[in-house]
Amino acid sequence: MADRQAGWEDAGAGGGEPAARLFVGVWPPPEVVAVLSALERPSLDALRWTSPERWHVTVAFLGGVPDARVGEVQAALAAVVASATAPPEARLGPSTRRVGRSLLWVPVEGLEGLAGEVRRALGALLADAGLDEPFQGHLTLARARRRHVVPTSLAGVPIDASWLVREVRLVRSELGRSGARYTTLLTATVAP
Numbered sequence: 001m002a003d004r005q006a007g008w009e010d011a012g013a014g015g016g017e018p019a020a021r022l023f024v025g026v027w028p029p030p031e032v033v034a035v036l037s038a039l040e041r042p043s044l045d046a047l048r049w050t051s052p053e054r055w056h057v058t059v060a061f062l063g064g065v066p067d068a069r070v071g072e073v074q075a076a077l078a079a080v081v082a083s084a085t086a087p088p089e090a091r092l093g094p095s096t097r098r099v100g101r102s103l104l105w106v107p108v109e110g111l112e113g114l115a116g117e118v119r120r121a122l123g124a125l126l127a128d129a130g131l132d133e134p135f136q137g138h139l140t141l142a143r144a145r146r147r148h149v150v151p152t153s154l155a156g157v158p159i160d161a162s163w164l165v166r167e168v169r170l171v172r173s174e175l176g177r178s179g180a181r182y183t184t185l186l187t188a189t190v191a192p
Helices: 002-006 030-037 069-081 112-125
Strands: 021-028 048-049 057-065 088-093 097-099 103-111 138-144 161-164 169-178 179-191
Touching: 021 069, 021 112, 030 088, 030 161, 057 069, 057 112, 069 112, 069 169, 069 179
Parallel strands: none
Antiparallel strands: 021 057, 021 169, 048 138, 088 103, 088 161, 097 103, 103 138, 169 179
């Protein structure tokens, strides 16, 4: 998945056609952000901590979607979310986890059904987007800087929080020197 995200420029760009780097995600509400914010975030040169406004769970990474197809993606996502019968419950924990040498995550469960529905609908529309890869629900807390490693002491910190997911967003991600800039293109509301 990380390789797909790093090489997004070519994914789905359709022969040099302008493309938007898109993903579908859910954001935790303020009370869950408060729980995450209470985790110790030591100042280490080896780490780049993600900021609370960027804390989200990626339900589906779409890669480069031709600009001309973004409207189709919005319509398909809106239809999938509208067909949900109840909001799923996202559950963080039970503890932080180091993934490989360079990522610090909080696992997130409960979004597998939503992710499956979104991936099926958008996979039919964007056959080359790689949406058949397994879903691993997580929220990224930190990334190791170049040639560094996430300290093992940051893994295994207990965390327990949950929320009902009432909104699903289609987001454009533009990479820059200071990190990714997110622009929400669509917010779809899950039925109560």
